[in-house]
Amino acid sequence: MTRHDLARPTDRSRLERAVQAAGLGEFEWDLARDVIHVSPRMAAITGLPEGEHSAQGGEVLDAYVHPDDVGLLRADRAANLAQGDGFDLELRYLHPKEPGQRWIRIAGIIVRDAAGKARTVTGVAEDITARKTEEERRQQLMIELDHRVKNVLAAVQSLSSQTAKQTTSLEAFLQAFAGRLKAMASANELLTAARWRGAAIDHLAAAELGAIAPGQTRWQGPELFLTPRAANALALALHELAANAAKYGALSNEAGRVDVRWERLADGGFELVWTESGGPRVTAPKTRGFGSTLLQQVTGRELNGGASVEYRPSGVRATLRAGAAALAPRPDTVPQAPAARAPEAAAPAGRAASLKGARVLIVEDAVLLALELETGLSEAGAEVIGPAYELEEAMALLDRPIDAAVLDANLNGQSVTPVAEALAARHVPFVFATGYGEAGGGPGGFDAPVIRKPYDVTQVAAAVAELLATA
Template sequence: MTRQTAGPIPERRRLELALQAAGLGEFEWDMDRDLFVVSDRMAAITGLPPGEIPARGGEALDRYVHPEDLEIYRAARGDSLAAGDTYDVEFRQLRADDGRIVWMRSSGLMVPGPDGKPSCATGFVQDITARKLEEAQRHTLMAELDHRVKNVLAAVQALAVQTAKRTTSLESFLQNFGGRLKAMASANELLTAARWRGAAVDHLVAAELGALAPGQTVWNGPELFLTPRAANALSLALHELATNAVKFGALSMETGQVAVRWSRLANGGFELHWTESGGPTVAPPERRGFGSTLLDQVTGRELNGETLVEYRPAGVHARLSAGHAAVAPRPETVPKAPVARVVETVATSTGPTNLKGWRVLIVEDAVLLALELETGLSDAGATIVGPAYELEEAMALLDRPIDAAVLDANLNGRSVLPVAEALAARQIPFVFATGYGENGGAPGGFDAPVIRKPYDVTQVAAAVAELLRARAA
């Protein structure tokens, strides 16, 4: 048998298939007979009956247009009639069959008769409800993002002012402010990963204590998620407690321990205990700094509860209680706890970093950050290669002598991984300095330190120096 092959699709059938695939319904307005011809596809889209219906001068369908959009619809039709041209209008329609409000796009072309005046119009309609809903959601999200950004900026400004009022030197201000900013960034990173539905208490604790004094900190408690407001408050409180423990408390000695435990309360809230032991004998501070004020006055109010800090001789003990309003439902997306090698933004205790004689490539698309890195690494003695702000710029610099590199993970929407791969092939060490949260380690799976933005440039310099020492060993 000879297999028969299908012939070419007839033009009319091809047009019908194209309209169906595009989700379009065609119509015709016969002005000479004053009739609308509604196709089956248009009937399915609009809920109108198929076939011929009286046009009444084009106004027969006006009653199905949402009253708030009727003027726009009529204006588009009238302008098209007057000019004998095309029209394209979007409006809300009240479906003729069930009354539902849907968004419709109608496009048409006026066809002139023998006298040059429009005698008929033909075109199509399309249901664009899904697109309009997506646009509305995008607008809502942008407004929410704008609101959150302004709140964050206001909080950062308040932190800067309050920190500055209680510090006596620029170095002290930068250290304290940088640490608090890092605590806020950690909480926001966790909230972003969970689509701002909530942050887990154990992740907040791990973000603050995970890379601090390994072996000297333990924490446990039930799975518990906090609202964005409560998560930021708890993150800042944990940072203040950790900073004090490192400077004056249990973590200032190798024998010291910090235990953090939390539990649910019957009222729907929770209670967290911070207990230090094995450190130096503790006495109440002689001067109250902003950290103490934050714990005493801000944390409890933000958690809808209270905070009590006791300076016991055996070690500091803090109890943070929160009301039910601070607890959030378990989000659909729960991020994993960070496991990357993170360089914390705390001041180094080993003195100034010396990078004299080393050539360091800077790849960073934010000009201000690149300038800050260039200044900080130059002050440490490094010879700067770059900075490179774009991927192509960075790739073009790779043929120069380079000893180490600092890489932003994202360059104006493009991955820096091609640069990292080229450096790794040449066995040149590098540090990722990024604002992106990576729960699975460094970007691209590289065995490289990850410094989270916002960072302290002195820590970037220290991380680069450590890589160079390891390379030389």
């Protein structure tokens, strides 16, 4: 026998190594003698004694299987012993030596004699608790996601309906509704970053105020972390106040200022005060719109507190009070405050951006958004190329003359980077229209404008027009 032969593992040893690497425990049941041989790994997984002992008619494991699964095990065993060739079961298991419920998988084959009678059962056991726990976690996440999506859709439907009742023109409705939708999206972005445990007040203030008149707004207060429900409510409240200030108040001119401060209250809640100064002289509105209703009623209820607005001649002063239930425990790690973003592009006041004669490629996997973009850019005078809904479609269109492009960052799970790289190589400018929450520059590190969903098509048209003007 050569040294090579001595070093070569036998089939049995190779099998042993493979079973060990897979984390499996082996067993063999001799039906004629009604004994079961339990390997050391099988003993560790199941808690059965190691070695050979009585199989108890095959019921040696039954005492440790979860009561709700014993019937399944016995029925499957009887059926397989009668005429089956193998088995594969996943069962809840109560380890005799360790607390808590586990999951085990038992699989094997049945060897029969010439007459077809079962003689031996050889199989393996595997502890699949970790996998089952992960599956259950994912299932719970899917249920929670479904719940949240339905809540968001219901909230959007309500915002749409209430905004429509309080506006007198389609243009006014679109402007008000789009702004409220963006406020919800900003809050949702922050909540997603914190895995829906909540959001910090200063992050909400930065998201709403950081992009509008940066030199005219400031916010300050202790670090407080809000529940998802309270975060959404505060985001909408700050948006309504900011929109009103930009249209009528302190942010409607360059001299105005907005100061936002908050402090914790003795009862465990907090108080936030919004103060405007330096703007036009203020008078109380004669009618009450949905924004006022949302601020004073909805926000107060959602914060488990109240809201009040004073229309002082020197500027609006709003006070929001929240109960202790609006605050959530601070997570061990809190996402960084969002980086200040430049205001998103908007069409010049009084007229829409002109794209007359421009050849614009649209790459967007959502059909309704693509159709809306196509209509909006066409109305602005562009010759639309596409829309391309898939990466392959977009790549196939790149041989056509293109002046600019609108790119969704993710196309059904595929990155739009290959398209962006090809356009950049040809010096064709493009804008990203994306639902992702990257702060700062464009996805993939491209130096390109970013418009975050939900958006108004006029923003996209204005951004493309600016790209073409500076190209």
